[in-house]
Amino acid sequence: MQNIAFLFPGQGSQRPGMGKDLVARHPELADRYYRPADDILGFGLSRLCWEGTAEDLVPTEITQPAVFLTSVAVLHVLHGHGITPSVVAGHSLGEYAALVAAGVLDWRDALRLVRRRGELMAQVNERTPGAMAAVIGPAAEQVERICAEVAGRTGAVVEVANYNDPAQHVVSGERDAVREVVAVARALGAERTVALGVGAPFHCRLMAAVEEEFGAELDRVEFREPRVPVLSAVTAGPVRDGAEARRVLRRQLAGAVRWADTLRAIAASGTDTFVEAGPGRALSGFVRATLPGAVCHPAGQARRIDRLVAAPAAA
CATH class of the missing domain: 3.30.70.250 (Malonyl-CoA ACP transacylase, ACP-binding)
Incomplete structure (x- = not known):
């Protein structure tokens, strides 16, 4: 598939059972991502993704790694079908999966960051x-x-x-x-x-209280140069190098998500086909509302990936 944008969803896209059908179809996902994620985090994130209730998935420190991990699994399956992006972007939390897709972050490092991000955001909500x-x-x-x-x-x-x-x-x-x-x-x-x-109250100045602490977490992680163009939804502009990616992730805690502008910037580069690479379909709706005539394929489930693979544009 040529000239395609991968869009990665953020918090609010979680669904009970997310990723379970992907693992049933692609058993290698369990050993490559889900079991290592459980070990890294020290609790059964895979069980929560596949068997947890909607209430189980509400806490920010659970939701964020769950949505991220599902998006990484979707990315793996898409790559296995030979579907790769020409540009990537992520909505809030989704920027971590976008940076993994662009080769900027190792998925394990990103998972740890996402978990800590969720914990710090939850602490803000406890105080205010x-x-x-x-x-x-x-x-x-x-x-x-x-x-x-x-x-x-x-x-x-x-x-x-x-x-x-x-x-x-x-x-x-x-x-x-x-x-x-x-x-x-x-x-x-x-x-x-x-x-x-x-x-928690994301993307407002209440979150500035944890910027410094989270910035220290970011400084401990290696950020590489993007192998695929990546746009930040904080700036609606390109992330040119690893240092800029680190700055954007710190800034996005309290900064607004300028998603419509990000979609317009992607379209201005000549891309009119989008794949929502993660749970839910909210981003597909935003594409349709912002870019009438653009094509967007939700790809958070095995059956939706089947439709994408069968689409004429995928040939």
């Missing part, structure tokens, strides 16, 4: 309970104005965390402030609002 909610309908500028008004009036932290597509923006911050933003957005005619089942 937060929330996230999707606001669907209003343009980014209106959602930004609502956040600024609520923050100014209450003194609380609430910001736009994700610019997912032209009509979906996620707000993040202290719980009451997020609820207030949602109420104001509804009163002003938002089509819909959705409270997100996440374990």
Whole structure:
């Protein structure tokens, strides 16, 4: 398959049973990834992925390594079918899988980082309970104005965390402030609002409290030069070397995810075919909303990979 982007999902894409069908079809995945992951982390992540309930997968320190590991398994299967990317990008947590796909990070190092990232984010939530909610309908500028008004009036932290597509923006911050933003957005005619089942207020300045500690974790890991072009969703621009990748991962803790701009940048390079390489289908929806006419293939399950392999573009 030529001129294709691999997109890697973030937290919120987790599903009970994720990866189980892939291992049934490709047993080598268990020995290559899942059992080593259990040993690295010191608990049965594979069991949680395959047999855990939705509630089991909610804690941030579980969700993040689970989504990451499933994405790495999907990447392995796609490569086995001869499907490789010409560019990669990841949504928040998905940037770790994207950097693995680009050869910047070893998957084992990335797994350890993802686990620690989840632990630190959970600690922030324990100190300052937060929330996230999707606001669907209003343009980014209106959602930004609502956040600024609520923050100014209450003194609380609430910001736009994700610019997912032209009509979906996620707000993040202290719980009451997020609820207030949602109420104001509804009163002003938002089509819909959705409270997100996440374990912390990601991508807002509350997360700045753990940047230094996580930066020390990043400094212990080897970052190599990209073998495949990789775009950062923090900057919507290219990650040119390993040092820049390290800086971006630190910055993304408290920085907004500029996903729609990232998709537009990929499209501007001449790519109009996308593969969602991980659990869920949220990123495929963002592609359709942001780039009408682009082709996107969800590939988080064996049957969906079968459809991708059979697609004419894969020939």
